[in-house]
Amino acid sequence: MTTICAFFLWWVVPAYGALALPPGRTGSLRLELETAPADTARVVLLAQLAYELTQTDPLATINYGKQALQLAQELRFRRGEGWALVRLGSGFREAGNYPAALQIGLQALRVAEAERDSRLLGRALNALGYLYWEQGNSRPALAYFFRAKAVAEKSQNIKLLTRVMGNIGNVYQQLHQLDSARYYLQRGYVLDVQEHDLTSEVGDAAMLGNVHAALGHPRMAQAYYRRSIRRARGGHITFALCRAYLGQARLYERLGGAHADSALYVAKLALAAGQQGRYPKGILEASQFLAAAHAARRDSATAFRYLTLASATRESLFGRAKMAQVEALGLGERLREDELADQQRLAQARRRQLALVAALLAAVPLLLLLWRNNRLKQQANRQLHTWNTQIAAQRDALRTALADLKTAQEQLLRHEKMAFLGELTAGIAHELQNPLNFVTNFAGVSSELTAELRTEVARPDLDRLALEALAADVQLNQEKIRQHAQRASAIVKTMLEHSRSGPAPRLPTNLNALVEESLMLAYQNTCGTDHAFQATLRTNLDPDLGPVPVVAQDLERVLLNLCANALYAVHQRQQKELRTAGPGAAGYEPTVVVSTRRSASGQGVEICVRDNGTGIPKKVQSKVFQPFFTTKPPGEGTGLGLSLSYGIITQTHGGTLTLASEEGRFTEFVIYLPSTAARAEVALFQSMPSGRVTH
Template sequence: MYFQFSAMKTVFVLILWWMSPVLNTPAAAQPAAQPAARLDSLKRLLAHTPPDTTRALLLVQLAYEHTQSNPLATIAYSKQALQLAQQLNFRKGVCWALIRMNSGFREAGNYPAALQVGLQGLHHAEDLGDPELIGRAYNALGYLYWEQQNSRPALAYLFKGKAVAETISNQKLLTRALGNIGNVYYQLNRLDSALLYLKQGYALDLINKDLISEVGDAAMMGNVYAKLGNPRLAQYYYRRSIRRARPQRVTFALCRAYLGRARLFEQAGSQFADSAIYSGKQALLAGQQGHYPKGVLEASQFLAAAWAARQDSAQAFRYLMLANATRDNVFSLSKMAQVQALDVSERLRQQEQADQEEKAAADRRQLWLIAALAGALPALWLLWRNNRLKQYTNLQLNRRNAQIGAQRDRLREALAELKATQNQLMQREKMAFLGELTAGIAHELQNPLNFVKNFADVSTELVEEMAGQERDLSRTNGVDQEFLAGLKVNLQKISLHGQRASSIIRDMLEHSRSGPGQREPTDLNALADEALTLAYQDYCVSNPTFKAALTRDFDAQLRLVPVIRSDMVRVLLNLCANAFYAVRQRQQQMPTGTRYEPAVTISTHRTNGQDVEIRVLDNGIGMPEKICSKVFQPFFTTKPPGEGTGLGLSLCFDIVVQSHGGTLGVKSREGEFTEFTIRLPYR
């Protein structure tokens, strides 16, 4: 009786093995939330199954069933299946358990662990020589690298998986590989290739009735059509993906489709802002319910930007904090370093394996040659020739070993450089957070400072009016001229320092702003002349006795150059103001009686027909070389406290390099000159 029951269970599990998507889908993040009845049936069957290969396969199946809804359960069932398969020496079960565990760790956002078990699964599959398992391991690793935005190894693994699927005519594996290749090409912004592979995969999804692959490919096709400027088709595929994925709670597809719709609504204009935020919240909810960190990260980033656009800083900050926490959990520096280390180790293993195979082939060739020559009559000649061949082979192997050693050393150096750059990456993250914090503080302080300055100006005017009346009446109501004069001076100081604080805050806001303006063809000669004149007049207002020789050397043949006019005026005004400050400082430091004439020169000229240069030269105090290397860093200034914020040149650098695709350089010699050079594309 027990034998009959056990046999029936075995047949049932084998049927599940053949029909279930767990073993007919790649380990490529294709979660499927099956009905509760299916899970209950599997759990009841598991409770009456002895510890044999059938139980190992049931544990693998249960691991797959929980991938979308509970990645931690997937990991737990996979570990149980792996332990049992290892005890039974069930090598195929070991391989499937590792592939399932790869999916669980990836969905939970633990990429280093996912990569480690995925590579182990590939090695076991290669040892078994099972082409289907090898193809699925390739596909799983390709999808994992895609999620980490590492496109090159992703495409390499996915095309290997596609080739295996075509060789063994496995349609289930082929449709997953095609869709994943389309995902990678979308990541590379190669939209035509992405659409080609996604359409092929989607057609196979419908033929094979592969729901998980269908909803994922439909959502990604919506993303492609959205980028191609076809919102109607994009909305069609988003709605289809959501309608098909929602009953089965396919988390990754729901996140992708809802977020795609949110971006379409955002692009449609402010009248659809509420719809965009609603769709973004639906994407975030799906990611949180399915424990899918990547979906939570992308949805929270979108919502933070959407609320910031609506000037709701509280909501924007809340979602920004969620995004930062999720990003730190998934893409922390330590985890990325582990992934890089595993990748380097795998490359070394593959290289060593290829070398061993080459050496074994060479040994086989040598043995064959010896055996073939042994029966020949001219034995001495054959021995001599064999010795020469050995020497040549050894020489080649030594050269190859030297190349391998050099490659291994380079890879180890690369790993050391990765670890060394971790501190730099952490510093950049701190600076990015400081920029966001600075922008928020500056925005909140701007209005109170404006009120302080305005009321100080009004109070100054009232004091002047009172002082005029006082002169006419000699003394009125006990207020004397000395008291009024002191009050006026204090109010002027309040206004002056309020203006200074507003200027600092304005620089902070300019430095933290993002997004380029509209370029327009501009006469750079006129722009440079205007900036030099305005800067000189402004400096003379604050320093009435200051005089300087101004020189303009403009290229008369210079055509109009497309630039953001307001930004380029800001850059030139800043550089000219710094030049006047430098020559003024040198003039004040010169000994009495020494002849010195402050001079500032601005010039434009073409370099090679492709670029145009703007130079601002002064004969001021100059800078040492160690200072020149730091002048473009945020908050670095050589001016005394209270006279500079350290944001001017950093802002200029961002405008020229990031907004215009140009370069900004500086040459200086202490006590002699300073020259800033702007180079812009001349198109």
Template sequence: MRTVCILILCWLGPVQAMYAAQTNVQIDSIRQLLRTPHPDTTRVLLLAQLAYEYTQTNPLATIAYGRQALRLAQQVHFQRGECWALIRMGSGFREAGNYPAALQVGLQGLHAAEGLGDPELIGRALNALGYLYWEQGNSRPALNYFLQSKRMAEKISNQKLLTRVLGNIGNVYQQLNLLDSALYYLRRGYTLDLVNRDLVSEVGDAGMLGNVYARLGRSGLAQYYYRRSIKRAKKPHITFALCRSYLGRARLFEKEGGIWADSALQNGRQALAAGQLGHYPKGVLEASQFLATAWANRQDTAAAYRYLSLANATRDSLFSLSKMAQVQALEVSDRLSQQELAAEQEQAEAERRQLWLLAALAGALPALWLLWRNNRLKQHAYHQLNRRNAQIAAQRDRLREALAELKATQNQLMQREKMAFLGELTAGIAHELQNPLNFVKNFADVSTELVEEMSGKEHEVASSNSIGQEFLTGLKQNLQKISQHGQRASSIIRDMLEHSRSGPGRREPSDLNALTEEALLLAYQGFCVKNPEFKATLTREYDPGLGLVPVIRSDIVRVMLNLCANSLYAVLERQRKLEACAATTGYEPTITVSTRRTTEREVELKVLDNGIGMPESIRTKVFQPFFSTKPPGEGTGLGLSLCFDIVVQSHGGNLAVKSKENEFTEFTVRLPS
């Protein structure tokens, strides 16, 4: 059976070398072999190779065949086959954009290869992990894995692995903007690609050489390598190379402008089409981002918005907070596992030393001195192991304490932010309270005068019941109005106390139109108290059929207050900039607040302003804690972060932002109903 496995592996090597001309033939050949009887170990290797053949064209098929290979290898206890299956599955998950799954499977493959002590498998697993980190933009860990893989390939003289690794090292240096080092390794890798006839590595390295030469300002060489990469990658449709090379050409044409503008858009669309056809999310993301920017530069906002929406959706699927948290959790788990494994190895080594000492004790008396000495060494090793375990336990305890402190600090920050909101709204609430209290005072004064008048004309009242009845009616109406406006003042105070209350609230069916109107008026009045000369147009577009929605009233009011306050600040800043430039003609600060029911189970609230807007570099960070664009002392940087927590974590909804610098900003809150 081992002989058959070796023959299969020898057959697989030249198959990879003829990838460009015989991709479909290879797949058909492997499938034909799978239809004929073979030992299970041979079938595992065939399934793993079939998974590899689909990596650049259909990563979902790679994952499926990799799983088949893994299940069969586990059934027949074929450990080497398990390693190959895990490495192929990791590549499939990476190309499909599922980075947490790729990291988990890749680490399993590396540990399995290390358990076997197979240098080739270890090198392959290290290279795959390095590529995964490079795709995510984590250059330092990627470079570490690639250099380890390079040392392993050189140790066993594996030229096929070395040609892949050298180009990958060049990719990392290009990502780090160390262009001389990138050019050195990419040239070496490209030369080996041609020698070993590795088409996948060749077209990838050619595309990256084009990127490096483009950044060095050598557009002629860049175009040469882009064209070569596209020409060689087209027939077998090697997705990642087509995406990178088309996109590189598009960026080069866009930079040159003029007559090349249409070519830039054409190449951008070809890059996007290649990524979509090959199920390559990272390529789709980069191509759609380029097209969105290109159309925006051409003032075609509809096309720019369409591609920007595609880019945002793809980025969310690749780099969402939950996926990044999974990746970090897997990294921490792997480090802890490595520490525990090291501790177990130390303990096993100590136990082996103890057994050796017992065997020596069964010898002759001359070995007693050696036994005593080794026993002391054993005790010392045990003490060191105990100290190490104690240190690990202490570190874990400190981490738990730090986590508890972090959660407590977060709760305190949320409460402080609530109080900050309350302080900002105090002026608006005071203004709102002033009107009912004035009514109370005025009507109280009128009622007092009526009573005094009735007392002075008591004899007239007795002689004329109609006059007395008129006085009593007026007095009654005034007292009713006093009661009405007193209740209104009490309601405002109650809402203020509700905003300042700490801890999670209870969801209640609420009228979101009324809550939104309340937040808009309070934010506007408070803003006008601090800026008396400021005026803005407030536009309401409320859905009358919205219905009652179960929410935490105080939290939703706080979210809408924060969004409205930010919009008021944005339009005031734009007005000030225009006044400073003496260009205020035609500008009118406008805030539009709208509600609508999008589906039976979802409602939508929007706050739109025509203020200063935000560039993309700021828009991607607005929901991060402590990030603020306001001057020191005017903003805490926690408002939008806490709004995001309230909408997403407390209500299971979604909070998104769209903006264009010096034109508009729109926040959208979606809540389940």
């Protein structure tokens, strides 16, 4: 551990020299430090300067805390040594070196207990609780915070109580106990304002925004986020800026629709604030959010870049070696507390034994009773020793299980990365499959027509009209091949454009024409696979629908997928009927119906694709939109058509794609597209509290 701390100090101290002098109180403290002699007052001054820079410059905090600790040890100033340890531990915590922070924090706690200094003890307990909270270890964090709260209330230390109340709320928010989190954070926030504790105020405001967002109060959440950002900017408190911006990004992501761009923008601000303030936990959470957001947009290159940053930051914070050190230190502290408790029990037992001896000298008749009591105590001690042995064995088993769990977690992360790459590759293959099938089918028909054309030319009684008809058919097929080759090229071009600049704009489009064209293309493709297949195609199109703003190329891919699935279903049912009843049987007519209409609310349009095919079993209907899930036999489907269609409708267009089906009777997919999304977005933004995000 000493080697790790020394290496970390070697890395951070040179960077400190390039920092600009912070304004206000830190500047005046540095001026005092230049003339202060090497006595206990200088120790206090160094510790105070380290405290003032904790949230804005953790590297400087480590530097001043180290100087304060060295001077206090030289002067044998134990109380000053305790304060220097508290500040130094806070600096290591903010810099992301959790093992060093825990080791130094436990040393500070032991000094505070030995000195019986309530102010020092409260701060040491609060620092340890905050360290465990940042690592996501809620239970020990809550225990330390409540101990600090009791010390603050007993000593009437309001400044400490201001910090502790908000920290307890942070832990309850981490445990998803939102009512308790709001109660303690609100109490802490009121004390922050009363005591003019800006650092605690902006931190509690950001966390209150997170709690209100989780409770479904977006307006209140935005108000707290903006308040935290405004106040934190003035005080250069980067950790609070990072938390508030990240909370805003998550809120915008939940609102969806046009807020997606705002979510990415403020998430990048959060990452910049975390990097500026050297706040590793904020960097980790912001880069994870940005990686997930860009992955959802199918921007794999950017997503991978942020995922790499998140992985490197996580390793620096929660690597196996560091976590093992933290676990060992925490276990050592628990064993130390158990040992102290045992020593206290033994001391009490010795005092009782002395009292018993004195009582024996005064009252001999009670000797037998006292002897019996002593035997009972010895039996209890043996039982306690047995229990301690069992606890130690359970502790070793838990430590082994923890190491196995972390190994499995790393393997799972690698598998998830490979699965993501596989899904991306399969999605590209699936999107290109439809136009390539059309090219293949039309190319086959063109070959047949060319053979007929050659036969006709070879005939002595040349029929010019027949030749012209065949030539026209060949030309038409070549045009179809060119069109679908262009569609394949457009799909690739669209994916490349998405990876650089996001989704294409929505333009007013004639949905009726798009629906009819998609249905006919899907039918021609199915007939090209089975020339004997025939189905009844019906359209029920609203003539008053008017243009609807959509990404026409993406919506056409959705309609082709749905129509192709419907034709596949009726074809499968027709084949089943023929196998069951024979070729001469009648009664089943394959039918696909496509309709468009205004929604009942009048705020959007609906496209319905219905077939009387095989239907979808009820037990698998909830899985049809999942990637790689398919009811088709192996080799006939990738399981990505409905998954990609669902993403296009819900993410690109802000609509819905729903399913209704009854096995053996019908299947119906309904697409809902909002036609007033732009007006709704403007109205929602204007109804929010004052203050806006500029791009």
